[in-house]
Amino acid sequence: MEFNGYVRENGDVGIRNHLLILSSVVCSATVANGIANQVHGAKVVTHQHGCSQLGIDKDTTLRTLIGVGKNPNVGAVLVVGLGCETISADMIADEVAKTGKLVETLVIQEVGGTPSTIAKGVSIAQKMAMELAKQQRQPVPITKLTLATECGGSDAYSGLSGNPALGDAADYFVDQGSRVILSETTEFIGAEQILCKRAINEKVAADIMKIVDAREQDALNMKVDLRGANPSPGNIVGGLSTIEEKSLGCIYKGGTRPIKEVIGYAETPTETGLVIMDTPGNDVESINGMVAGGAQVVVFTTGRGTPVGNPIIPVIKVATNARTYQNMIENMDINAGTVLTGENSIKEVGQEIINEIIEVLNGKLTKAEALNHCEFGLSRVGPSF
Amino acid sequence: MRKQYLIVNEKDNVATALVDLLAGSTIIIQEKDLELELIDSIPTGHKFSLVSIATDDFVVKYGEVIGVATAPIKQANHVHVHNMDSNRGRGDKN
Numbered sequence: 133m134e135f136n137g138y139v140r141e142n143g144d145v146g147i148r149n150h151l152l153i154l155s156s157v158v159c160s161a162t163v164a165n166g167i168a169n170q171v172h173g174a175k176v177v178t179h180q181h182g183c184s185q186l187g188i189d190k191d192t193t194l195r196t197l198i199g200v201g202k203n204p205n206v207g208a209v210l211v212v213g214l215g216c217e218t219i220s221a222d223m224i225a226d227e228v229a230k231t232g233k234l235v236e237t238l239v240i241q242e243v244g245g246t247p248s249t250i251a252k253g254v255s256i257a258q259k260m261a262m263e264l265a266k267q268q269r270q271p272v273p274i275t276k277l278t279l280a281t282e283c284g285g286s287d288a289y290s291g292l293s294g295n296p297a298l299g300d301a302a303d304y305f306v307d308q309g310s311r312v313i314l315s316e317t318t319e320f321i322g323a324e325q326i327l328c329k330r331a332i333n334e335k336v337a338a339d340i341m342k343i344v345d346a347r348e349q350d351a352l353n354m355k356v357d358l359r360g361a362n363p364s365p366g367n368i369v370g371g372l373s374t375i376e377e378k379s380l381g382c383i384y385k386g387g388t389r390p391i392k393e394v395i396g397y398a399e400t401p402t403e404t405g406l407v408i409m410d411t412p413g414n415d416v417e418s419i420n421g422m423v424a425g426g427a428q429v430v431v432f433t434t435g436r437g438t439p440v441g442n443p444i445i446p447v448i449k450v451a452t453n454a455r456t457y458q459n460m461i462e463n464m465d466i467n468a469g470t471v472l473t474g475e476n477s478i479k480e481v482g483q484e485i486i487n488e489i490i491e492v493l494n495g496k497l498t499k500a501e502a503l504n505h506c507e508f509g510l511s512r513v514g515p516s517f
Numbered sequence: 518m519r520k521q522y523l524i525v526n527e528k529d530n531v532a533t534a535l536v537d538l539l540a541g542s543t544i545i546i547q548e549k550d551l552e553l554e555l556i557d558s559i560p561t562g563h564k565f566s567l568v569s570i571a572t573d574d575f576v577v578k579y580g581e582v583i584g585v586a587t588a589p590i591k592q593a594n595h596v597h598v599h600n601m602d603s604n605r606g607r608g609d610k611n
Contacts (some may be wrong), residue, residue, distance in 0.1 A: 206579075244545075288533055288562035291579070292523055321605045322583065352607040359598070371533065371562030372605035373596070377583040435562075472535050473519055489554025 133308055135493040136269035137276065137428075138207065139246040141232025144482040145276040146204035147428045147493045150175045151261050152252070152445060153210050156224055157182030157217035163246055164212045164240075167253035175206075175443040179510050189514030194219050194508055196398040201228035201235070201425025203444050207267060208234035208260040212251060214496055215241030225245045234260055269495075275404065277310040279489065280427035281385045283319070284415035286363075287370025287435025289452035291381015293481070294433030294470035298450060300482025301431065301489065302387030302406065311404045313422050314386030315379045318413035319361050322376025323383045327408070332390045339394035362413045385433060397511055398424035415440055417511040418431070419447070429484060429492055439463040441505025446470050446498045448488055463499050524548055524567070524578035531564040531596050533578075538565070544593075557595035564596040576601050 137145035143198050153176045161178035168176035177200060183192050201209045201224055209228055213221030221237040229235040236256050243249040281298055283290050302312045320327060324344045331337035333486040351358040363372045372378045392403035394410065397423045401407045409425055411418035415438065419430055430445055432438075435452040437460040451457035454469035466484055470476040476484075492498055521544055522532040538544065538559040538583070545552050549567060559565045570590040575582045588600045 288564075292525070292533065322603075323581070326581075348606050352608040355608045357603075357609040359603060362606075368598055371560070371564065371597070373564070373598050373601055375605055376581070376585040376603060377578055380579040380581055381585065472523075 133273040134271045137272050139270050140204050145205035145272045149207040149264050150205055151208050152206045156211055156213040156221045159214040160212040163249050166250040167257055171257040172186045177443055181510050182219040182382050184516040185218050186457035192513050193213045193510055196424045198227040199398045202231050203423055205428055205444050208263040210257050211237045213239045215239045218451050260460040275309040279305050280430035281313045281417055281429050282432040283382050285434040285436035285438040288372055290433055290435045292379050293468040294450045294452035295384035296478045297468050297481035298385045298431050298433055299387040301485040303389055306405050306484050308458050312406050313409050315366055315409040315418045316413045317343050317409040317410050319379045319382040320344050321348055321379050323379035325440050330391050332392055348437040370435050377403055397421045400425055416507045418507040439505055440507045441500030443506040447500040448498050465499055525533055528577055528580045530568050530577045533564055537561045554592040556559055556593045559595050566590050566592055566594050566596050568592050575595040
C-alpha cells in the first residue's frame with residue numbers, strides 16, 4: 133500500500149508541506165505572527181515559554197520545539213528569537229537543520245526591533261514559500277506513516293464506539309508496518325494492567341507501570357482528587373464516573389497489537405508498530421508531543437465535541453455519537469454513532485476511518501484544517517523562575 | 518427498535534444507557550434473562566445497576582473494577598458520581 137507524500141532529505145515523509153514560523157520564546161510571539169500574516173500559507177507556532185526554565189523542564193520544552201521543527205510535514209522553518217532567552221533560536225535551528233530542510237533564524241535584538249525584524253522575516257519567508265511551492269509529492273510505502281491517536285471531550289460512548297473503531301484502524305496500520313502512537317498516560321490509570329499484558333517484554337511492561345505511577349503520583353502529591361481534572365466535568369456529564377472507567381474506554385483507541393516501546397514526551401520513537409508516548413491527558417499537549425515525535429496525522433475521537441486542530445498535522449475528528457456529529461457538523465469528519473444505533477459495525481466504522489486517513493495522507497483537508505484550527509501548547513513539567 | 522442499553526462484558530454489574538431512559542420504565546435485559554423496572558431516570562451514556570451493589574463493593578464494567586459503591590446501590594439504580602467513587606488518583610485521601 134502506498135500514499136503520496138513529500139520526501140525530505142533525511143528520508144522522512146510529510147503529508148503537508150508547511151512553511152513554519154516558530155517562536156523560540158514567548159517574547160518573539162508578536163513578531164512571529166507579524167511575519168506569518170504576510171506570507172502565503174505560513175503556519176506560526178508561538179507559546180508561553182522558552183525562558184526562565186531549568187533542568188528537565190527546559191529540556192522538555194527544547195525537545196518539543198525541535199521536534200515540531202523536525203516534523204516531516206514541515207518543509208521549511210524560520211525560527212524567531214529575542215536574543216536573551218534560555219532557549220535560543222540557534223539551539224532549535226541547529227538541530228532542525230540536521231534533517232536537511234531549509235532552516236533560518238532571526239533574532240529581534242540583533243535585527244533591531246519589531247518592524248525591521250518582521251520586514252526581514254517576511255523577505256526570508258517569502259523565498260521559502262516559493263521554494264516549497266515547487267516541491268512535488270511522490271509515491272511512498274505506508275510504512276512511512278506515523279499515526280497519532282487521541283481522544284478528548286470523551287463521554288461514555290467513547291469507549292463503546294469511537295475508540296474501538298479507531299483501534300480497528302490502528303490494528304490495520306500496525307499490520308501494514310506503519311507506526312501508531314497511543315498516548316495520554318493519565319487515561320491508562322485503571323487500565324494499565326491490560327496494557328502491560330500486551331507489552332513485548334518485561335522492560336516495556338515496567339515502563340508502562342512507571343509512567344502511570346508517575347502521573348498518579350502527581351495528583352497524590354497535590355493532595356487532590358483527580359476527578360474534576362480527569363475525568364473532566366464534561367466527561368462526567370457524559371456518563372464517565374471515574375478515571376478507571378474512562379481509561380478502560382480510552383485504551384481501545386490504540387488497538388490490540390503488542391506494545392513495542394514506551395517513550396517520553398516529545399521523544400522520537402525507534403520502533404514501528406504500536407508505541408506508547410508518555411503525555412498528559414490534556415488534548416492539545418498530548419497531540420503536540422506526538423507531533424514532536426514525528427506523527428504526520430492524528431485521529432481524534434470526541435464525545436462532547438471539540439474543534440481542536442493543530443498547526444502542523446491534520447486532525448481527523450470522529451464523533452462518538454450522532455448528536456455531537458450533527459451539533460458540530462462543521463468540525464466532525466466521521467460519525468461513529470452509527471455503531472450505537474446498530475447501523476454499522478465497529479469494523480465498518482474502522483474501515484471508514486482507514487479510508488479517511490488515506491485520503492488525508494494524500495491531501496484531503498480535514499474540517500479542522502479548513503477552518504484554520506491551530507491549537508498549540510507546550511507540556512510544562514516545572515515552574516518558571 | 519433502537520437498542521436501549523449496552524453491556525460491555527458478561528462480568529459487568531452495570532449497563533450503559535444508549536438513550537435517555539425514564540424512571541419507572543421496564544427494560545428487558547436479554548443477556549441476563551432479567552426484566553428491570555428503573556428506579557431512577559438514566560441519562561443517555563449513564564450507567565444503571567443490573568444487581569444490587571453494597572457499599573464498598575466493586576462496580577464492574579469492561580470486565581474490570583471501575584470503582585466502589587459509596588452508598589448501597591439497589592438493582593436498577595442510576596450509578597454515577599453520587600454513589601460511586603474511584604480508587605485511583607485519590608490525593609484527597611493522602
